[in-house]
Amino acid sequence: MTTSGDERGSLRIAGQPIAALLPPLRARIVERVVRHIAEGVPGYAGMPTDLLEVDVRAVARENLLAFEASVEGRRFPEDVAERIYASAYGRAEEGLSLELVQEAYFVGTGVTWDAVVGLATVEDLDVVRTLGHEMLRFLAQVLPIVTSAYVEEMRARETDALGHRKSILSALAGGLTGPRVASTYGVTLADSYLVLAVDLRAAVPAVDQQAGRVVTRRTIRAIEGEIGGDRLSGVLFELDAFGGLILLPHVRDGLEDWTPARAKDLVERIGRHAVEVRAAYVVAAVDEIPAAVALGHDVLEVVTRGGRPPGLYGLDDVLVDFQLARPGPVADLMQEKMAALADHPDLLETVHAYLDAGRNRAATAVAVNVHPNTVDYRLRRVEALLGINPATTDGSALLRIGLLAFREERFAQAGPVD
Incomplete structure (x- = not known):
């Protein structure tokens, strides 16, 4: 009417x-x-x-x-x-x-x-x-x-909260006056944090650039929802299509809050949003956060370059690779040598599986789905191309250093979430 x-x-x-x-x-x-x-x-x-x-x-x-x-x-x-x-x-x-x-x-x-x-x-x-x-x-x-x-x-409130969170996170990670910045915004910091360096990669590549941008935005929103659903959680984070940084309150007012086990569950939940998540964590007091951020990124680099599966890793999980991956003349030399295997993905796969299997040829054969004799043949070809015998202790150590150095370029080409 x-x-x-x-x-x-x-x-x-x-x-x-x-x-x-x-x-x-x-x-x-x-x-x-x-x-x-x-x-x-x-x-x-x-x-x-x-x-x-x-x-x-x-x-x-x-x-x-x-x-x-x-x-x-x-x-x-x-x-x-x-x-x-x-x-x-x-x-x-x-x-x-x-x-x-x-x-x-x-x-x-x-x-x-x-x-x-x-x-x-x-x-x-x-x-x-x-x-x-x-x-x-x-x-x-x-x-x-x-x-x-x-x-x-x-x-307006969301914009303010996002700006405050980024300001506090930047101050803490940069070694600036984090506590002072936090108090300016009325935020009480935790006694210590789990500092997570995060790497994000699309589980399934987008069909085109436009679809990639849509997937990226949806993924980031979903991830932020997983991390910051509780406004009183005290979690600080900044993420983009490649990854980023998350600070999870570890101890607040003397009580344990975020544990590594709980953080592992968070990483697994994030991984359900059509994205592969690899993260490295370090526990740090507020004044130790800048050093923890640097160490977390170093551990994460070892995780990604080592081809490890998605998940949460601490330094204890990658101790050997972490030490082997330190820069130096040996790493540089092995990176050059490994270039000889660039056109032989079957040999790279076999070497990687062989080292992961503790130089067990039978277990390696199962991992790469070939006959054990084929494993022997491939390892002999590796020795011929590199001049390094994978079956010896020294040779396997050098090959692990080489794989860590060689994978850096491969993972750099993998691309972000979109």
Whole structure:
């Protein structure tokens, strides 16, 4: 049912224009609205008296004026819309739920309806029906304003939280005045942290660049949801398509919070979002975080270059490879030698499996799905190409150094999440 402006302006109840009936009733209606909201809407009853008397009363009056304008066929006043928006934004900042604020508007509209319809007679049935439509039309204008205020406040809060988190994380990782920056934003730091260096790689390559960007954005949002779902968790993180850094509170107020086992579970959950996750962790006090970040990235490099499967790793998990991967003339020489195997992926796979199997030819054959004699043949070819016997202790150590150096280039070419 559509009502023109002229028809709305001529609406009468008990023989009188509604536009003339409402002004004398304003004070009484506003008083009832404030009382009903204070007594009947959870969250408002405990509000300070000045808030109820000033803000809620003012908004109730503005809404009544807006409804009068609607009934008279006039446009919704822009200044009233601005005040409704400002009031809703204030409630959002104070943490009052959107549902309660919307309920307050329904309560206010209901009180106004009762006051006006209470004057109607039997002959006013058609007018009451029309007035009901006007009430709904009025709410259809007001509620989107309230909702948009809440959405905007939420966006502003998210932006502030993201900026604060990045500022604190950067200060801690950079060895700057992390505690001072944190206190500026009202954040209490943990006693120590699990510092996670993270590497992200797409489990399934995207079909094209556009699809890759979509997958990347969705993946990062999903990962951030896994990490920061609890706003009070104290977790600090910054991630992009390649990976990033996560600080998980390890000990807070003397109590253990994030353990390596719990962090391992987090990494596994992240890995469910169509992404391979490799992460390295180091436990560090606040003032040790810069060194922990550097060590974490070194451990992560060993993990990725060593071709280890997705998961969470500590230094204890890669001690031998970590030491072998240290830069030096031996590593440089072996990187050059390993180039001879660049065009022989079968030999690289066999050497890697052979070393992982502790130089057990039978286990190697199972790992690469060939006959043990084929393993022997491939190892002889490796010795011929490199001049290194994989079956000896020294030879296997040199080959492990070579694999770690050689895999650096291969993993660098693997690409980010997108």
